[in-house]
Every structure is written in C-alpha cells, then in structure tokens.
Amino acid sequence: MDFTGRVLAWYQRHGRHDLPWQVPDPYLRWLAEIMLQQTTVTAARPYFERFRARFPTLETLAQAPLDDVLALWSGLGYYARARNLHASARLVMDRHQGRFPQTLPELLALPGIGLSTAGAILAFAFGIPASILDANVRRVLSRYHGITDRDAKATRRLWEHARAYTPTHDVADYTQAIMDLGALVCRKAPQCSICPLVSACSFKGEEPPPARRARPERSVVMALIYQANAGLLLLRRPASGVWGGLWSLPECPTLPDLTPYLASLGFEAAPGAPGAVLRHVFTHFALSITPVPVLLTNIGTCASENRDMMWYQRCAAEPGMPAPVRRLVNQFLETT
Numbered sequence: 001m002d003f004t005g006r007v008l009a010w011y012q013r014h015g016r017h018d019l020p021w022q023v024p025d026p027y028l029r030w031l032a033e034i035m036l037q038q039t040t041v042t043a044a045r046p047y048f049e050r051f052r053a054r055f056p057t058l059e060t061l062a063q064a065p066l067d068d069v070l071a072l073w074s075g076l077g078y079y080a081r082a083r084n085l086h087a088s089a090r091l092v093m094d095r096h097q098g099r100f101p102q103t104l105p106e107l108l109a110l111p112g113i114g115l116s117t118a119g120a121i122l123a124f125a126f127g128i129p130a131s132i133l134d135a136n137v138r139r140v141l142s143r144y145h146g147i148t149d150r151d152a153k154a155t156r157r158l159w160e161h162a163r164a165y166t167p168t169h170d171v172a173d174y175t176q177a178i179m180d181l182g183a184l185v186c187r188k189a190p191q192c193s194i195c196p197l198v199s200a201c202s203f204k205g206e207e208p209p210p211a212r213r214a215r216p217e218r219s220v221v222m223a224l225i226y227q228a229n230a231g232l233l234l235l236r237r238p239a240s241g242v243w244g245g246l247w248s249l250p251e252c253p254t255l256p257d258l259t260p261y262l263a264s265l266g267f268e269a270a271p272g273a274p275g276a277v278l279r280h281v282f283t284h285f286a287l288s289i290t291p292v293p294v295l296l297t298n299i300g301t302c303a304s305e306n307r308d309m310m311w312y313q314r315c316a317a318e319p320g321m322p323a324p325v326r327r328l329v330n331q332f333l334e335t336t
C-alpha cells in the first residue's frame, strides 16, 4: 500500500470523525480553518461553537459589527484572524453573492487565507483535490522524507510531496487523515510504533533543535482610570497591530510618563501605587504590564464616550479585549 493508502486506512480506524466542523457547509469549514491557524483543536472548539451559535451563516457574520466579532474572539489570540474573517465575510457577500468561492485564486484573494488554508477549504468544503501544508502535515512529511532544513527550498520540496500524495478521490478524508496523523501520532514526541508510515519513514529519532530566537522584552504602563459613577476607561486600539481594533486600557511607556499622559487625556488625578507586573508572552516578544490605578472624583467633560473611548462597567456586555487586559480589568473591578 502506498503512502496515501496507508494514511487513509489508518484514518478509518483511528482518525477524528466527530469534530463539530466536519459538516458539509463551506462557511463553517472556513470558519474552522481560520480558527485552527496557530490554535489547537481543543482551544478552537469552544470558540467555534460560540461563533456558530451567534453567527450561524456567512450573512450574519458579514452583517455583524466588527466589535461583536472581536468580542467573541477575545482570548483566542492572533486577532488579525478575526478582522480578516469579518472582512472576508463581507467580501464574499459583495463579490460572490454570498457563495463561498471554489477556486484557489479566488480564495487566495480573501484576507487571511493562504495556500494551505485555501487547500483545506477546497478539500473539505467541496471535495476538490487541493493540498495542505500546515504545521502538522509539515512535521509528518519532513520526518518521512528526512527533510531537516526549514528554508524556502525545503518548503518547496514539502509542497511537492504534499501535492504528490493528495488523492483525486476521498480528498476530504485524506486531508483530515494527514492532519490527524500529525496531531495524534507524529507529534513532537512521535509515536512511531503505532504509525502506519513507520516501515518507510526516514526519521531516525533525532532532529536538529529548533533555532532559538531571543524573545525581546517590552514593557508598558497601563492606567486603570476609574470613576465610581462612570466605570473604567477603555480606549480602542488602532486598527492594525497585534491587538488591532480591540478595547484596551490607556497606556504609556514608563511610570514617569504617566502623569503627563493623564494630563494629555484631560485628567488631573494623581496615579496610585503600581500593582503587580503582569507578563504576557507573544510569539515574537514578551510584554510586561505594570497596572496603575487612577481614581477620579469627577470625569468632567473631557472624557465623554465616543467611537474609540468608553467607560466600562461590569454589568455591561464585555467588549473585545486582549486576554491580559481583560484579566487586569476584571481583577480591578472585583476589588474596587
């Protein structure tokens, strides 16, 4: 039996057949594929269920305000995915009359969809033979073929193998199968004794250690500006960037910057004592956040709500906030 046949036979007995997105609905398959970028099945599943309940169709997602989408995505990270999801839903409604496109060029023209995600959508939603090379598949093929480099040439070779193994029939099953094999068997610590590919695999039990990148450290001061009758001040972040479009706390680089920063916002209040530093690790850097309470007696007229500023109270619907900010906000409001 060849590579593809072995993987398909293994899948029938050991693969995953009951994932909530294993349904013949291009919209839900696309939603799942975007969530599964850089996220495990376990982490993505509850978010998928919440999105499906709140936005059951492409149209409902396209019509929703971006704020609602970001709020529901809050905690899943990589928020550009949520912004792209929302933008793509609107584009599909406008350009394709609400029908999900079925060609590679059309899919690649949508924000947030790369070659592997497009391949997965074509295979899963439409049964069109198209290949994927996500992290799990990459690990299986690299080990099977003994490809240890991680450069562009190695990636081209892996794509060639991925395309060669993709069948013209049962493509949805094969795509799920090769993903599952990477996620369940050919894991970081591979379980070669139960792998259907073991007899021909080049893996020798050793791999070059992943190149360690020093993760830059950044720090920021976040102000918890609070007034009992109004709530906690939140500002909307600029549309681009790691937390683009989310609601966050007002921030400045260092503690000495805080008083002039508050004055620039129109507040004369003195900052309180800094709280415990909260460290949040991103893929490319680590952020240390120093929270500082700023209790106001009167917000005056300088800080009325607008599109990019709100006074948040606990009873209000929670806006989309980055996970560490939400933690600081909830901790603060619980003790204030």
Ligand code: SF4
Pocket (backbone or CB within 6 Å): 140, 143, 144, 185, 186, 187, 190, 191, 192, 193, 195, 196, 197, 198, 199, 201, 202, 203
């Ligand atoms: S034999 Fe081991 S290393 Fe090779 S594909 Fe299977 S699990 Fe991965």
